[in-house]
Amino acid sequence: MLPEGARLEARAINAWRGDRHILRDVSFSVREGEFLKITGPNGVGKTTLLRVVCGLLPAENGVVEWRGKPVHSSSDDYHTDMVYLGHLNSLKADLTARENLKFLAGLREALTDADIDAALDRVGILSRGDLEARSLSAGQKRRLALARLLVSGAVLWILDEPVTNLDVAGIGLVEDLVREHMARGGLALAAAHQRLLDEEPFLRRLELD
């Protein structure tokens, strides 16, 4: 059987938060080498949409398909292919930066110390590798969370406000990481307020209102 092309498609997603109907018939599709930027004012449902796409939140109706299959029917395969960076960094304050990567990203991929060092180096916090996460700055914590993307081995990146707390160099880092990921034929979705990769040919937009 030929492998189905990597393609994420959402059709007519509806979702409620409490008694508010916040996503109404949202549809999009993303292919290999495409970056979908989801914009819209606060509270419009960007995070909700990303969580529905991840499979963390059930949609009221509508369907999300990955490689042509509904994601809820083959969720372990789908989750192997995707990685989610939420607005929480998913870090343990009592573990060092290295241990945080080892114990969380290691659940997905068998990581060596060299893999971890390379990822920490790429996001610019290698020299902080043995510090406890509690003593990192907010921007360094975000960089550590970004390092998780690099060692995830995932094709599909789902990023919720990836540049929160990052300085100018950090925003440049996120842009570079996404560009490299696009060049590898990856897919990415991101909710973002800021200017992010606005001039790139692979950018697609989804405006929620």
Add this chain to the structure above:
Amino acid sequence: MKRAATAAAANLVFRRDLTLAWRRWDEVAQPLIFYVVVTTLFPLATTPDLSQLRSISGGVVWVAALLASLLALESLFRSDVEDGTMEQWVLSGQPLGWLLLAKVASHWVLTGLPLVVMAPVVGTALGLPFSAWGTLVASLLLGTATLSVLGGIGAALTVGVRRGSVLLSLLVLPLAMPLLIFGSRAVGMQMDGESPAGPLQLLAAIFFLTLSLGPLAMSAAIRISVES
């Protein structure tokens, strides 16, 4: 890089919790201290006469172990859910039930096992005869392990509830009653010179039943808890 095996992932979860506990040992020691204090209070409140204490010693150790286990349960999944680690586990592509079972196993090693190890000491202080040590330890081994899994289900269900500790006790305590009854009965039968095999086998049966259904129940409950 290659895909991590499920056993390797479960092992990472187990080792991570031991590492975290090593750095926060004061929190981990609380149930054990509670257990020793409660059992020490009984002779003060009732009688220092060992021959009278002996008849209730098995029951006292069991009640104290049950309450001490409950004390440690509420925080089981809370910090992982609050800092976003749990949603990453759900999305890791690994069977969530195995990861949660590994977490419960490390929780038992940190809180249940010390209670079992200390049981002969606190039991002796209450006049428990040497001949009943084996039965007390065996019943507590099965009982605390079952309680950790049962408590894991309860903690997974109540992790999204603010101040869920009362609810957690209400959920878990009724389910723990058979453990208390069979566990203290086994110790009592041993001291009366009868064979404790019956209650111990029932404890083992409850343990295996809980162990087989626990991971399914915990992962279903956690999936609901991370939805919010």
